[in-house]
Each structure stands twice: as structure tokens, then as C-alpha cells.
Amino acid sequence: MELYDLRVNHLCNPLGYEMNKTVFSWKVKNAVGKKQEAARIRIGELENFETLIMDTGFSKNLSSIASQVDVPLMPCKRYFWDVTVRTDKGEEAVSSVSWFETGKMDEAWHAEWITCDNQQKRHPIFKKKISLRGKVIRARLYICGLGLYEAFYENERIGEEYLTPYCNDYSEWVQYQTYDVTEMLQKEGMLSVLLGNGWYKGRFGFDNPSESGFYGDKWKLRAELSIEYEDGSKDIVGTDESWRVERSNLIFSEIYDGEHRDDTLPKLPEEAAIVCEAEKGKLTARLSTPVTVHEQIKPKELIVTPNGETVLDLGQEFTGIFSLQVKEEKGTKIHIQTGEILQNGNFYRDNLRTAKSEYVYISDGKEKNICPHFTFYGYRYVKIEGMEHLEKDDFTGLALYSEIPETGNVETGNSLVNQLISNIRWGMKSNFLDVPTDCPQRDERMGWTGDAQIFSAAATYLADTYSFYKKYLYDMACEQKTRGGKVPQVIPNFGKEGTSSVWGDAACIIPWNLYLFYGDQTILEEQFESMRSWVDYIRRTDQKNHCWRQEFHYGDWLALDHPTGGENGFLGGTDERFIADVSYAVSAGIVKKAAHILGLEKEEAEYGAVENAQYEWIQQEYYTATGKCCIRTQTAQLLTLKYHLSENEEEARKMLRILLDESDGKLRTGFVGTPLLCKVLSENEMDDLAYELLLNEEFPGWLYEVKLGATTIWERWNSLDKNGCISGTQMNSLNHYAAGAVAEWIFRYAAGINMDETDISKAGFKAVKFTPRLNQTLGYAKASYESAMGLYACAWEFEDETHVKVSVQVPFGGKAQLIIPEAEKSIFDNKENPMFADVRDGICYLTAGDYTVEYTIEKKPASYSIDTSMRKLLEQKEIKKFIGSMIPLETLPREFMPMSLRKLAVQFGGAQEEQLEQINEVLKKF
Incomplete structure (x- = not known):
């Protein structure tokens, strides 16, 4: 047998991560036995385990999916570990040796925060000459640069990560990264760090239209290089006023607007670094998983548009940067812009709103490969101006996203569905760039909580998301601590202080989903206070008069059934107060279950009482004495069935079928209803309707956008009209993942896991x-x-x-x-x-x-009968002809289509029971 996928805190050989707890996990394959009988974990200071600091011995209590071991850890130290497993058939196998390495923990920094003249637009390069006293056996760089940084040794990039130190509320906490630079430091050289603006110092967020930074206005650096020599001695080189500052050729960098680089600029005199005040937020070891280049995407086509533009089509929308090989005359200005779609065959970017999403390069006349440092783009099409001889292969798209190893795959016999699955996966990759963003291209790119929780189960079927979401949830808890438990609608908030049901419920739903998928209660231990404080915030707002439901709520956002908003509206037709009340009960119930798992009996009883009282109120307020929901929408019926809000669920099933018939078998749902739609249908033995929705190729539906050439998931069901034209620019992204939540149903029911x-x-x-x-x-x-x-x-x-x-x-x-x-x-x-x-x-x-x-397969009962809706019957040409001989179909009102043939035949045809039975027998034969 073989042991594989050894992890600590759900990370493979983690270097320099925050480690308040150590949770070990592993998997077994190719065993004769069926299950683990016992396991043993060894942890040592050396790879040969000569010095053990922990040996659990063989224990039946060690779980392969999550075993929390109390290990006494020292700062800046690498530990080695392995696991031995015994099976119920007497087999025994030892894993290969894995490791994990701590960061600085509580160890004092031998480095100061430094800055430079921040009035100079040319981005700074902080540098320090590194001298060595002997053979280096171990070297680590602990570093944080604000807004963003890239580190180099002798002009060689340190690590493969982009956009470090990543995106969080810098006023609460700031991450540093740890790099193993032992191999690089086998010779003396120059350590240099290039800084950019990023989320910290640049234009970002709805409430920050200028170029001023939301969190700060100074470039800052703190770095510590620890060097250990063969003779046992050690040097530490930390940032201080002895560091020098050189000016780069970058003159502009923004998340939304791109980057400008001018290689014709003269070299400026070096400056001395300036010691500056420390950051307000606590400097801690990293939680963010690495953002790296995962795919290299070559253009499919070089296009000269009707407007004479030179445009590259990469064939796939994604998020990332690019590399471009250039050789142009000195002073040549190359202007690169990105977009999601062509319109009338021409380059288009109006739906990006104010985001310039560009790269400007001025050549010094030398051939070189250019690549952005401190920005990213959401794009498929690239417009390039200024290059005399552009070849298609000169350009390479570089897909950037966080480390989310692929875990799930689905394939079907329908090519459109397979493309949909690909679109969902690329929508996830595009928006999992440190923060689960709503979109990666326009002047937004923010961590909307609603989108994140709606998609969390689907995402976790597709990829290993534990560490990615753990960091986001930590961000969320930090924001809540200063807001009395309130969850801002955007995490990090960047000034978006509002909240809403469904959106704020991410505080409960995401950690609960992680527990369900991974079985590691550590996430509940870490997030329980966040979960509880969110429900407590609602309780304080709600009081005795149910005031929570009176607050603003997004409700069934972007649904199609609002009486005035219609297809281009924002709010759905389902009463937002109903959704808020249901979501409150659901979150209270999750807190109750989490308390049970954690052995918190008092809290379990407390939040169980909140849940029960809320459900009682919902039944009194929104349901008749016979259990019928007073809100006549698809989403209301879905919520009724999902959370068993009525004792008369058959009525809800019946109404859901009627509502789908009334909309010609098409969905009308938004952010609340869509993730539940197919799942609830299958849970209630209505797979026929679930598949009808999945396989529908017309608007609105998932395959409608596939047939129009989508390679990611759209924000709106009608982001493009049937002619491929953008339906509007106010809020219209072609790369959102929320509606991709249907992937969960595809895994769970269509495929069956x-x-x-x-x-x-x-x-x-x-x-x-x-x-x-x-x-x-x-x-x-x-x-x-x-x-x-x-x-x-x-x-x-x-x-x-x-x-x-x-x-x-x-x-x-x-x-x-x-x-x-x-x-x-x-x-x-x-x-x-x-x-x-x-x-x-x-x-x-x-x-x-x-x-x-x-x-x-078992013979099914007849598919058609006199109790089948007219809509379903008339979909079949021969049945339509048969019924047309009895009922004048040309005058049949559209609103009669959800009715059964029995009703219409009796009402308008005067059919008797004997005639109805004869008609029924005919229909059974189709």
C-alpha cells in the first residue's frame, strides 16, 4: 500500500505559514485492507529522526483526514515528519518524509520599516550588498513590502509568487513571506526589492476614485535575511538606513489601470533609505497561498478588425498578466489594452467602466521580453498598438491564481455541458486570486461575500479550497471584531460598510462547508466567534420587532422575476424580507451545529432556541394555515423545500412545477435561488426538471451563454443578447462565478458523488x-x-x-x-x-x-398523460397535432400553457370521463 498527499494544516510542506495549531493529514491507496486500524506520527528535527520531538505511538484515535497534534514549536525552524499506518488486514506502511517550517513566530525582528521619497513617481528598488563569511548552509528571507513587492538576488527573481504580500485589511494585519534562498546565497551579491502600489497604496474600491491609497501613501519595506554558515555562525541583514534606493523604469502601477514602463529614462542618483513608522496592522506570518503562473496561453488568432486594430484572441478568458517579445526603435511607445469580447468584430472595453486595464511601454531600442509586475488583467482579447511587426507567437498569456490544487473532474456525453464545466472552472481560477473576487477585469475585483458563499461548495468539489478560504475567513473575522460582528458585504471592505443577509451569512456558511468537505473541526474552532458574532449582530438588529428584515437586503440578486426590474434589473421578485428571515434561521442553525461539534452545550442550546423561534416566526408570517407559501416565486418554493419551512411540501413541489411551466421550463432565479435550483429539484424527485434546466440552450440558461461563445460564467443571464451584443455596461461582467454553483449539482446528482x-x-x-x-x-x-x-x-x-x-x-x-x-x-x-x-x-x-x-433499466410509466401540462405536451410535434384536432391551439392563451390537458379538455371541450380515458391511452403511446 501507499501513503500519499501528506499535509500539515492542509498544506504540502508549508514554509513560513502562521501555525497556531498543527493538524496532520494523509491518504492511503493500493491497500488490501479496507480501513485504517491505527496510525503513528513522528516529528523530528532531522530528516533521519535521530532527534524526535514527538512520537504519538500507534493510536486508533489518529484520523487520516485531520489529526491535531500539540507540538512545541520554535521560530524559524524546519521540522520533519512521517506517518505509519496499519490496516485492518495487518498491513503496515511508512510514508515518505515530509516537512514544515515555522516563521518568526514571536521572535523579534532585526529589521526596521524603511521608505523613500514618495513624491518621485518612479517606483523604488531598495537594495543591499550581501557579503558572506563562509559557506552558507541555510538562508531565509523574511520580507514584507507595501503596497506590493518583488525580490531579487543578483537580478534573479526570488520565488515564483506574484502580487505579494497580497490583499487584506492592512490596518488590522500585514503578512510577511518566507523564502528559502540557500542556493542563491552560495555567492556574494546584491539583494534588491522592487515595490509597487497595489491594493495598499493604489486606486482601489468604489470609494477611492483618485490615485491615493486606501490604506497608505508610502512605499514601505521590512526585510530580514538570515544566513547560517557551515561553521555554525550566523549573520542577520535587516532593513535599515544603510540600504540604498535606486529608481526603476516603472512610473505607474495600479490594480485597475495597469502599468507604465519607460526604458528611455535616465538613471538617477541613488538615495538613502529612510526609517519610517511601523504599519498599524500586526505583521504576521503568511496565510495566503501562493499566487503563481499556472498556465501559459498562446493566442489562437491575430485579427485586424474592421476598425483597423491589431487584436490577439487567446481563445480563453482568464486572469493574469502576459509576456511580450519586443524589438522596436528607441522611443517607440507600445500600448496594450485588454478586453473580454469583440463587438461588431472590433476591440471593446466599455464594460470595464473606469478601469484602463492597459500596459504602456516605451522602448530603449533593445530586444527584450516585457512582463507586468504589479497589476493583473481579466481578459481574452488584447489590442496592441505601436509594434511594427507583431507576430502571434510574440505574446503569451500568463494565468495567475492562488494555489488551489484540482480535486474534482466531471465529463458528460454533451459537449455543451462539458464546455459549461470548463467555463465554471475558469471562472473560479479567474476569481481566486488571493481573495474570492466577484470579477477580475473592471473597476471592482472585490471579495463580495455573497458570491463567495454561494459558490463555496461547487468550488470545493472542483479544487482544494481549504487554505484559500481559511485566509478569507480570517480577513472576515478581523473586519467583524471592529464592527460588533457585522460582516461587511466586501472582504476586505475597502470602505463598503453595508451588509446584507445571504452576503453576511458567508461567515457561517463557508466554514460549515469546509467542515463538511474536510472533516477538520479546526476551522470551526477558529471561526466560531466569527460565526456567533454574525448571528448576534442580527439578533441585536432584529430585537422584538423583527427589524432585521427591514434593513436593505440584496435578496435574490439579479433574478429575472422582479415586477418592474425585469431582465435588466437588479433585485429579484422574491420578498427580500422573507429571504432575510430564512437566512437568519439557517445561520443560527449552523452555529448550533458547530457548537455541538465543539462540545459547547450552552451555546448549542442558545442558538438552537434562536433557530426554532425564527422558523416559527417564518411559518406564521409567510405560510397559510394549509402550509402554502404566500410568495409565488421559484426561489420562495426552493427555500420552502430546502429548509422544510412548510408541513405541506407537496404543495410547494406542485407550485414549483407550475412556476417552471409558466416560464416555459426556464429559470427565473438569482443569487439565492440559482444555487438551490437543480439541487432541490433532484432532492424532491424532479430530475426531469433539473435536466431540462441544465440542457436548455435558450435564454435564460447556462448553455445559452455557452452557445454564444462564453469561456467563463457571466454575471447576468443576459450579459449578451442573442446577437452577441453587450446588453449593458453599468454592471456587466463576462467573468463571474456565482451562477457556476450548478457544478455542485452536477457532481452530486448528475454524476452522483x-x-x-x-x-x-x-x-x-x-x-x-x-x-x-x-x-x-x-x-x-x-x-x-x-x-x-x-x-x-x-x-x-x-x-x-x-x-x-x-x-x-x-x-x-x-x-x-x-x-x-x-x-x-x-x-x-x-x-x-x-x-x-x-x-x-x-x-x-x-x-x-x-x-x-x-x-x-426499469420500464418507466408513461411520460405523457392528460395530467401533463400543455407546455410539455406541445413540445412533441405529433402530440401537438393530435391535441390540435380537439382544441384550437392557435387561440389558446399563453397563460393556459401550465394547465393540464384534463383541465382544458373539460372546460373548453366538454369532454366526459370516458373520452378523457381514451385520450389518456393515446398519450401513453407517445
């Missing part, structure tokens, strides 16, 4: 429910998910119209329930197939292993 949320003891994918849902039009679906426990996989495929093959995989230590779709009961008699070794009530109970079955 469904987490069991009902039993929190199974969190971390200790067990799943395989619930694949067949669909002839889709043809097949196959998915895999590298969970905290290991690799789960589920696949189904129609071999012909009546024969299906289903395959599943359960990892070592995992368990699963499999509900074989549309199978006759006789299938369970095949005891030779290990899939049926343990069958209870038609459910196969599985342990680790691979399982496959081929079978004939």
Missing part, C-alpha cells in the same frame, strides 16, 4: 451517497473527486436505450451507499457481484473498492 449532510459524523467524506441520475440526452456522466478521505468516483453510461452501466469507486477508509438508478429489484439477486454483498431496502452498502454493474 453526493456528500451525506444529514450525518455530521461522516463529514470529510468519510461516507458518501452515490445518487447518479440518468438522462438519455446527456448520454453519460463520469466524475471523480479527490476528497479528504481519498478518491471517490462515479460513472454511468447508456450503452443503448435500455441498457446502462454504472461504476463507482470508494477509497481506503471510506464508505458509501449506492442507489442504482432505475433498476428492477431483481438486480439485487446477483450475489456474485460484490456490489450486492450488503443490500438493505434497495440500497447497496459499500466499503473501499471498485464496483461495476450493467443492467436493463
